[in-house]
Amino acid sequence: MALEWILLIVGIAVVGLLVLVGLLRSGRGDKVDTPTVQPTQAPGTDLLEPPESVTEPEPSAPTLERPEGRESRLVRLRQRLSGSQGALGRGLLALLSRDRLDSDTWEDIEDTLLTADIGVAPTQELVDRLRSRLRVEGGEAPDPRTVLREELLTLLNPEADRRLAVSGADGQPGIVLVVGVNGAGKTTTVGKIARILVAEDRTVLLGAADTFRAAAVEQLATWGDRVGVEVVRGPEGTDPASVAFDAVKQGIDAGVDTVLVDTAGRLQNKAGLMDELGKVKRVIEKQAPVTEVLLVLDATTGQNGMVQARVFSEVVDVTGIVLTKLDGSAKGGIVVAVQRQLGVPVKLVGVGEGPDDLAPFDPEAFVDALLGG
Amino acid sequence: MFATLSDRLADTFKNLRGKGRLSEADIDATAREIRIALLEADVALPVVKQFVGAVKERARGEEVSGALNPAQQVIKIVNEELVAILGGETRRLRYAKSGPTVIMLAGLQGAGKTTLAAKLALWLKEQDKQPLLVAADLQRPNAVNQLQVNGERVGVKVFAPEPGNGVGDPVKVARDAIEEAKRTLHDVVIVDTAGRLGVDAEMMQQAADIRDAVNPDEVLFVVDAMIGQDAVTTAQAFLDGVGYDGVVLTKLDGDARGGAALSIASITGRPVMFASAGEKMTDFDLFHPDRMASRILDMGDMLTLIEQAEKTFDAEQAMKAADKLAGRGGEFTLTDFLEQMQQVRKLGSLSKIMGMLPGMAQFRDQLENFDEREIDRIEAIICSMTPAERANPKLIDGSRRARIAKGSGRQVSDVNTLVDRFFEARKMMEQMARGGGMPGMPGMPGMPGQGKRAKAKQAPKKGKSKRVSGNPAKAAAQKRSQEQQESQRPANPFGAPMDPADLEKAAKEFQLPEDFSKFLK
Structure with a gap:
């Protein structure tokens, strides 16, 4: 009977493709409207501008105040990173400071970047740029460290808006x-x-829309209790959309500033x-836009x-990335590729198990930490 | 996005046809492609280097240069090497000779230890063991609670004397658990520990303390299939810190290629023992090295596809459609097509399914540019037809066409194309289903029920026509013969699954029909 299955699967695939390709071909002529999801370049600004009240006095700062000062957080981030990731930067610098850069050295540089999960294509791009810059600028090139720092920064696009949009327009709560x-x-x-x-x-309200695990x-309620934040929940196994809906509804009724909606993990x-x-997301947006x-x-x-x-x-139009577990030995280089391809910036990084171990992502600090500075 | 290794190699070898032998440069180019393919599959760099070196050595030495199809040969070598590393040493769980067997789980945060503990417990329970789950993750908020709920789901007792959330001593919990197991006559103890980072010396020490306290028969390192280059560092850190005897890969139901399996197996020499692939408690099984090898290389994986299909498809409906295609039980209509399409969609995105079929590499670009919403549009068109039109699309004339187009918000020409394509496709499928199997599918190896299938195939040929004969006597005879076939088939088509080895062989030999490509221009 397995033959039946194979036949069937192929059959379906054939029908599917034939029909589809046919349609596609005919569709290309009369411009089928395909609302493809555009990667947003500046995700903080797509749905709403964060209103004045959110924007910090200093423009580059994220819209968040932290229980712990920004400086101390960054210092800690840097410390954490230098422990785990400094090796990458130092290794690279050692390589780049060699007198002659032969092909072996370049391969080593490439390897170092690959080991950081940066990915094959971005690595290639970075190495090529480094190569041509060092070649063109020859002896007068600024020291390799500066070049490397600049190139890594370019990959991370420091201009991207990394503020969290935690306030809604017209007095509506911001929905995260x-x-x-x-x-x-x-x-x-x-x-x-x-x-x-x-x-x-x-004022914050949490929506526990992870009704599966x-x-x-x-787990979320425990977090909420610690800071005295209310958690809107539904019984296990209910439709997460309904929990999210209720959470947002309650949030609007209670006039909170931000509703945070946790969802179940899904592959x-x-x-x-x-x-x-x-x-x-659609259901939430019946009441207020997701910021x-x-x-x-x-x-x-x-x-x-x-x-x-x-x-x-594609599914929910991601506006920012939180990179967690950065305090381990992993380097998180994949965000470089993500930002390069999708233009979605990293906004926050998780650097430890402590309740306050979440820091705003600062590309310069990140790269500096990478380079051991 | 990701070209498969086969694609890359095919590209490299494209210009080599007709050459008598491979030059050193050719082999280097090949090696580079393999390297990139492995790196994109998240195999750790040192492992990649070592592996590519080994493959190069073999490729230089033997088979490849003289072979007719060097690309295939190289892939074969790569595959063999992969399986050798991944499956070099397979072994089963060691059970203690006396007293309870202790299994300890360790791994990074979020690898899936707690869920896995429950899955493992269920699996052991099915092997007639009496497992006891121990909640020694006192770190993460409500991890204890999660284990309790999961334990309840699988019907296994959970030993959780401490509430967790940072309270209590996991070492003591683990030690007490052994006593508890002895007292309550449980013969396997599964200790779920907190997630920890390889660089966290304090937590690693705690894990080592737990290990020393319970003296486990098996320590399993739980690792997420999505892990990247860090796999090696982490695996080594855990090996040094806690030590483990086997690896469990989780979240294999994702689409990560899982190069970590290769990295860890190759660096630590510890075998991957189990694979966990799914959110249900039963989605847990022994690890299959050969499938993992295909997956890392991103080769078309018919087996997985068939397995997934069996899980998600409505068997009865699918059989009905297959029968119709084979010329029994009426014509294959647009309704059937719609049903099938909806079922296929449940498997995931169409481009991914198509990618799983071997030999699809050449259409990869088209597949990637393929807009999944095309299917929605087709569905809309079909749904705008009346049942009668779906059953017999020939009915559709100009005014019906206009109505359908309006109803589905498409152009008249789209409706036209759909109907035309449907007829074309149906003809082709019927040919495939009836005309002695698939073109390009060399003799399907001995399958159970082969004889019966042959008979079933003959019957419609005799009739020459799918329609029921006008002659009542003949019609009755036809019906009888059909019923006969029906009764000859096993009652439940999935009741007697074929031998996996046969299936695998069949899947390997399977190729798309040659005229397939002409529809894809």
């Missing part, structure tokens, strides 16, 4: 939807963001689950992170 694959650290991230917002004297709601290749996620969609990426993730970012962007 947190999405990601299983085990990336969504619930923890939601808890940490809630702490930051509370420390900033904003056992005890996920309780991006599960069409059904991705549809569910799309529904969550921020954060994709949580685990720093240990390899090249699959790119696929994750792309698929999640």
